[in-house]
Amino acid sequence: MLFYSSDSLHQRDESYNWRIxxxxxxxxxxxxxxxxxxxxxxxxxxxxxxxxLAQKHALTGFVRNxxxxxxxxxQSESISEFNQFYLSITKELPPLARIDSLTKVKIAILxxxxxxxxxxxxxxxxxxxxFPIIPPADSSTxxxxxxxxxxxxxxxxxxxxxNCTNCxxxxxxxxxxxxxxxxxxxxKFQMCQKCTSEYEDPHDRRFHAQPNACFDCGPKLCFEPGxxxxxSAIAKAVDCLKxxxxxxxxxxxxxxxxxxxxNLNAVAKLRERKNRPFKPLAVMIENIxxxxxxxxxxxxxxxxxxxxxxxxxxxxxxxxxxxxSNLSINSDQIGIMLPYTGLHHLLVKDFGGPVLxxxxxxxxxxIARDNEEARQDLKSIADAFLMHNRDIVMRYDDSVAYAVxxxxxxxxxxxxxxxxxxxxxxxxxxxxLALGGHLKSTFAIAKEKQAIISQHLSDLDEVKSVDNFKxxxxxxxxxxxxxxxxxxxxxxxxxxxxxxCEKFAKELGLNFLTVQHxxxxxxxxxxxxxxxxxxxxxxxxxxxxxxDDTLWGGEFLLCNFGTFERLAHLKPVAMPGGSLAxxxxxxxxxxxxxxxxxxxxxxFDSFVQELKKLHGQSKLDIVQKQIQKSTNSPLTSSAGRIFxxxxxxxxxxxxxHYEGQAALELxxxxxxxxxxxxxxxxxxxxxxxxxxxxxxxxxFVDIAKDLSSGLSKGMISFKFHQTFKQIxxxxxxxxxxxxxxxxxxxxxxxxxxxILLELVKKELTEQDFQVxxxxxxxxxxxxxxxxxxxxxxxxx
Numbered sequence: 001m002l003f004y005s006s007d008s009l010h011q012r013d014e015s016y017n018w019r020i021x022x023x024x025x026x027x028x029x030x031x032x033x034x035x036x037x038x039x040x041x042x043x044x045x046x047x048x049x050x051x052x053l054a055q056k057h058a059l060t061g062f063v064r065n066x067x068x069x070x071x072x073x074x075q076s077e078s079i080s081e082f083n084q085f086y087l088s089i090t091k092e093l094p095p096l097a098r099i100d101s102l103t104k105v106k107i108a109i110l111x112x113x114x115x116x117x118x119x120x121x122x123x124x125x126x127x128x129x130x131f132p133i134i135p136p137a138d139s140s141t142x143x144x145x146x147x148x149x150x151x152x153x154x155x156x157x158x159x160x161x162x163n164c165t166n167c168x169x170x171x172x173x174x175x176x177x178x179x180x181x182x183x184x185x186x187x188k189f190q191m192c193q194k195c196t197s198e199y200e201d202p203h204d205r206r207f208h209a210q211p212n213a214c215f216d217c218g219p220k221l222c223f224e225p226g227x228x229x230x231x232s233a234i235a236k237a238v239d240c241l242k243x244x245x246x247x248x249x250x251x252x253x254x255x256x257x258x259x260x261x262x263n264l265n266a267v268a269k270l271r272e273r274k275n276r277p278f279k280p281l282a283v284m285i286e287n288i289x290x291x292x293x294x295x296x297x298x299x300x301x302x303x304x305x306x307x308x309x310x311x312x313x314x315x316x317x318x319x320x321x322x323x324x325s326n327l328s329i330n331s332d333q334i335g336i337m338l339p340y341t342g343l344h345h346l347l348v349k350d351f352g353g354p355v356l357x358x359x360x361x362x363x364x365x366x367i368a369r370d371n372e373e374a375r376q377d378l379k380s381i382a383d384a385f386l387m388h389n390r391d392i393v394m395r396y397d398d399s400v401a402y403a404v405x406x407x408x409x410x411x412x413x414x415x416x417x418x419x420x421x422x423x424x425x426x427x428x429x430x431x432x433l434a435l436g437g438h439l440k441s442t443f444a445i446a447k448e449k450q451a452i453i454s455q456h457l458s459d460l461d462e463v464k465s466v467d468n469f470k471x472x473x474x475x476x477x478x479x480x481x482x483x484x485x486x487x488x489x490x491x492x493x494x495x496x497x498x499x500x501c502e503k504f505a506k507e508l509g510l511n512f513l514t515v516q517h518x519x520x521x522x523x524x525x526x527x528x529x530x531x532x533x534x535x536x537x538x539x540x541x542x543x544x545x546x547x548d549d550t551l552w553g554g555e556f557l558l559c560n561f562g563t564f565e566r567l568a569h570l571k572p573v574a575m576p577g578g579s580l581a582x583x584x585x586x587x588x589x590x591x592x593x594x595x596x597x598x599x600x601x602x603x604f605d606s607f608v609q610e611l612k613k614l615h616g617q618s619k620l621d622i623v624q625k626q627i628q629k630s631t632n633s634p635l636t637s638s639a640g641r642i643f644x645x646x647x648x649x650x651x652x653x654x655x656x657h658y659e660g661q662a663a664l665e666l667x668x669x670x671x672x673x674x675x676x677x678x679x680x681x682x683x684x685x686x687x688x689x690x691x692x693x694x695x696x697x698x699x700f701v702d703i704a705k706d707l708s709s710g711l712s713k714g715m716i717s718f719k720f721h722q723t724f725k726q727i728x729x730x731x732x733x734x735x736x737x738x739x740x741x742x743x744x745x746x747x748x749x750x751x752x753x754x755i756l757l758e759l760v761k762k763e764l765t766e767q768d769f770q771v772x773x774x775x776x777x778x779x780x781x782x783x784x785x786x787x788x789x790x791x792x793x794x795x796x
Contacts, residue, residue, distance in 0.1 A: 030075045032061070032107050033082065037089070038069040039100035039421070042179040043136045043210060045165030046070060047118050048202040049094050054116040057081040057088075064119035065178040067481075069133055075110060095166050096136055096308065100421055118202070121178045131450050131480055134421045135171050135179055138252050138396070140310040140340035142167035144205060149342050150349075155194070158231070160343035161219050161390065165209045167308070168341075171419060172253045172394050173211065177479055181210040185391035192217040219390035221343075224375075234343075237386040238350045246270050248360050248374055248382035252341055253396025253415050254367035255360025255374045257381060258284075262353055267324045270356065273381040275363045279658035280328040282312045282335035282398070284357040286348045291336055294323055294354070300403035309416030310340035311399035316671075323354060330652075332668045337398065340416075347386075359397055364459055366468040369395050394475060395468065396455055404754050405761055409775045411752060412440070413782060418455040419476075422777075422786065425449075425530040426561070426793055433484035433504075434788035437517070437544075437781040438495035439659065441465075443473055444785035445482050451527075451789050452480065456782055460496035470500070487512040488788040490520070492545035513792050517544025518555045519564045520787030521747040521779070526561065527790050529772050531743065533560035536735050536769075538728055538760075540639035541748030541781075542582065542659070551575070553638025553748070554694070556731050558739060562794035567738075568692035568731045570642065572635035576626045585644035585662050586611055586654045587623055592645050592700055594627045600697075603704045607649055614654065639724070639750045642696060646720055649703060650713045660749065666717045667753050673718035674755065680723040685730075692734065694727055718755075725759040732764060746773040749780040 042065050050063040050072060058081060061074035076082045090099055141149070145162045148154040156162050163169065173185040181187060191199060195214055198206040206212045213219065223233035237247050244266040247258045257274065259266040261283045271277050285291040288306060296316040297305065304313045312335040317328070328334045337357070339345040348355060360378055361367045368374040369392045374385060400412035410417060424446065432446045438460050444453045454472055458465050476482065489501035491514045498514075505512045521544075522537030537557040546552035547566075554570030574591035581587040590611075593601055611620055626633045640663065647653040647662035652669065656662055682698035699720070706716050732744055744764055751757045751773060764771045777783040 030077050030110050031079065031082070032073065032075040032110050033086075033104050034107050035072040035074070035086070035089075035102065035104045036069060037072070037099055037102050038131075038133065040096065040098040040134050040136050041070045042133060042177070043165075043170050044096040045094040045207065045209075046097050048165075048207045049092070049097070050089070051116060051118055051202050053085050053088050053092070057085040059085055060111075060113045060116055062117040062119045065121035065180070067122070067133065067178060073107075074116075075113065095142070096139055098134075100134070100423070121180055131421060131447065131452060133177050133179075134419060134452070135174050135177060135479070137309070137416050137418060137420065138170050138172050139167045139308045139416065140338075141342055141345060142308075145342070146345065149345060156214055158346060159215055159218070160221060160234070160341070160346055161211070161213055161388070162342040163209060163211045163213075164205045165207065166205070168209070168211050169252055169390075172392055172396050172415075173390070174479070175393055179210060184210050185393055186211050186213070189213055189218055189390075219388045222385075222387050222389070224385045224387070233386060234346055234350060237347060237384065240384045241351050241355060244269070245383035246273070246381060248368075248378045248385045248387075249343070249347070249357075250371065250374070250385075250387045250392075251344070252392075253394065254369045254392060255378065256357050257360050257378070258347075258355045258357055260351075260353070261323050261327060261356045264324045264326060267326050267356055270358070270381070271326065274358075276358075277657050278329050278661060280331055280333070280335060280664075281356050281358050282337060283323065283327060283354045284337050284339060284344065284348055285354045287338065290354070291338070294318055294321060295334060295336055298403055300406060300408050304401050304403070304408050305336070305338055309399065310338055311401045311410075311412075311416060312337045314400065314402040314411070324356075327356065330665045330668065332671055335400065343386075343388075357398075365462050365464045366458060367395050367397055394455075394472070397458075399456075402754065404773075404775075405758050407775050409773075410778050411780070412456045413442075413453070413778055414456045419452050422451045422453065422527070423449060424451055424527065424790070424793070425532075426790070428789070428793045430485035431483060432486055432488060432789050432792050433482075434488040434515075434785040434792065435490075435497040435501050436785035436788065437490050438492070438497060439542075440778070440780050440782040441469060441497060442782045442785045443469070443476075443497075444789050445476060445480065445484070446789045446793070447482070451786060452476070453777070453786055466496050466500070469496075484508070484510065486510060486792060488515055488792045490514070490545070490784065490788075491516050491547070513795055515788045515791045516547055516564070517541075517784065518546075518552055518557060518748065519559060519791060520784045522557060522559045522564070522745050522787070523561055523790040524777050524783040524787035525745040525747045525772055525774050525779075526559070527786055528774055528777050531745070531772065534739070534741050535559050535743045535745045535772075536732055536739075536741050537564070538732070538744060538746050539748045540746075540750035542640040542750075543636055543638045546637075551634055551636035551638060553636060553640055554642070555637070556692075556735060558735065558741065559745070560794075561790050562796070566691060567735055568694065569637040570639060571686065571693040571695045572637045573641070573645075574627045574630075574633040575636050575641065576623045576633045578632050578634060581641070582644070583656050584654065585648040585656060586615075588641050588645040589648040590620070590623055591627055591633065592697070594624065595697060596701075600701060603701055603708075604649075606708070607704070610651070639748075643750065643753075645700070646703065646717075649700065650707070650716060652713065652717075660752065663750065663753055666720070667755050669714045670717035670721050670755055673715050676715065676718060678715065678719045678722050680726045681719060683723065683727055685734075692731065694731070699723055721753075721755050721759060724756060725763050728760050729763045729767060732769060733767065736769070742768065743770045744772070746771065747779045747783070751779045 518539035556568035575581040643663040653662040
């Protein structure tokens with residue numbers, strides 16, 4: 001069944017099929033080859049690319065999409081022309097395409113065809129050993145579309161939904177594969193004659209651009225209140241922003257909340273309404289030149305900002321930061337991004353300045369996706385809504401990245417970066433579904449030597465978030481025709497994903513495997529770099545359940561994929577109040593003080609007196625009794641909790657309004673002292689059979705002395721970072737002496753701290769260690785699912 005031919009270009013036969021190509025002179029002694037390709041090859045202009053190559057090299061045959069990838073059959077009497085064609089496939093790829101596998105086989109059956117054709121897609125129900133098709137991720141507006149968007153002579157001048165085969169929505173609008181318009185949320189928009197001509201022309205940039213549309217046939221804008229459309233809708237939204245109001249904008253993967261990034265009161269209003277008093281907020285800026293007026297942008301950050309993925313990029317503020325000071329409170333960094341859709345470009349340009357752009361959701365809930373959902377969920381936050389009638393199939397937040405040690409590093413893997421195929425260096429004997437952790441959740445699916453990690457799916461404290469997790473999991477299973485043979489969860493029984501895993505296992509009649517949290521962190525890093533092991537795994541984070549049923553988080557592990565050995569860790573301290581100690585770091589500091597003798601505790605009198613003023617003597621008495629009686633005061637070896645305690649001792653942060661706030665503010669304090677010749681604080685090693693414990697009591701005593709002597713809090717913070725660097729280097733050296741292992745993997749949320757990560761990387765490299773840290777897969781808990789896959793694949 002032919003889809004196109006050159007004899008009837010732009011015309012449809014009764015079966016809705018076309019034929020493309022040109023008549024080629026019949027030849028004898030032909031050879032025919034079948035080529036099968038997998039990767040990101042649908043929705044990226046790959047078939048017209050192949051068509052053009054076939055024309056160039058005078059080949060006959062066909063190309064078509066299938067549920068396996070892309071199939072090509074070519075016929076030629078010239079082996080030289082075929083070889084050049086075959087080599088050109090990988091050398092001249094379209095911008096958004098990526099080939100994961102390319103195979104060819106010579107076939108005996110020849111045909112009398114005289115042209116090259118693009119055939120209609122086929123969609124079988126085959127079962128595959130691997131994932132042949134990876135749908136393309138959404139891509140930011142390309143240069144050609146951007147120029148058309150602001151070209152008054154172009155028919156798409158100021159068309160908010162402008163796109164082509166090189167840019168625009170992709171995964172967020174796909175219902176199923178193969179990627180054809182009828183399988184997307186663009187199906188309901190019947191193309192006009194002009195758009196159809198572009199769509200059918202293999203020489204056009206919009207050939208088979210599935211979201212192709214224009215003012216006459218495409219999605220429509222709507223502004224509420226008032227039910228305005230088109231240019232009036234954009235103008236009204238801009239007017240609202242200029243008046244200090246909050247606008248809910250329907251973007252690619254969900255709604256965003258926008259306000260004037262220069263308006264202190266507007267930002268404060270958004271913070272109050274969204275119940276987000278301190279967490280940093282991102283800013284969308286028209287272009288790089290404008291961004292450089294407000295921020296310091298290095299080469300790696302520049303590449304991230306201006307690339308096709310367009311994540312939020314965390315960069316340093318300039319000393320004279322002229323945007324609203326409450327965008328990023330108690331931090332010297334700010335998250336910025338450039339516009340990535342036509343609508344964003346129009347809105348930001350018309351507004352004439354940077355806009356705050358944050359996720360359109362209630363705190364800790366999934367991003368709003370549908371218009372009615374946004375009206376209900378965001379009515380208490382937004383003053384107005386700028387919406388459209390193109391449905392969003394898959395929710396997607398903005399990705400977040402930054403530059404570390406001269407490398408781009410992903411912190412939140414979402415729009416533009418997911419989904420993507422991860423080639424494994426080992427074989428999964430069974431189809432594995434790994435459900436990840438509880439915070440910054442993701443799941444991963446794997447078969448054979450390939451894995452796919454979901455986009456960032458938020459924390460799972462709310463019922464809506466758990467429901468969204470299940471919905472996206474179902475979408476992935478249907479899209480990739482995936483059925484698990486085994487399930488994997490974290491060791492912690494109270495994670496939402498652990499409960500889901502047990503529920504799924506019961507419903508499906510499957511076994512499940514539990515994986516230790518920090519082992520998974522290190523295994524994910526090993527996967528990224530295809531390390532075999534053993535490695536020294538330094539896993540520093542907030543906390544995770546250990547094999548001894550205590551809360552770990554400052555771990556030194558000797559890791560292979562299948563096993564690990566705990567060789568050292570921070571000495572456990574009490575967490576009075578349990579999870580409440582995470583939100584109130586002063587509790588951690590009291591837990592540490594309780595381990596001191598009375599004479600040493602006297603060094604901290606001023607700290608305790610300050611706590612009495614803040615919380616009252618009776619509350620402190622309750623907490624101290626909890627510690628003494630070990631009531632709701634679990635022990636933890638968490639490195640993150642040590643950062644919290646130091647922040648409390650310095651008076652920097654006694655209440656955390658978002659995860660990692662104390663550590664982030666400590667990092668910002670330390671940054672001006674990066675080039676100081678700071679000494680380190682004291683710490684001690686205690687040997688307990690085969691495990692070394694790191695006692696940080698003297699560290700806190702020394703900090704208290706520095707405080708009383710008047711040393712700046714910034715210098716104290718930097719000395720603290722230097723001390724943790726020295727602790728890590730000393731333990732790694734000790735482990736190398738006993739094991740001979742010189743490969744170190746650094747992972748866990750604490751290593752989102754750029755100062756600590758770069759200090760440790762530099763120190764260990766100078767000591768001739770081979771040092772690795774996650775860049776493509778985040779070091780926080782969103783990477784756990786990949787580590788779980790690796791460990792499950794090696795389990796016996």
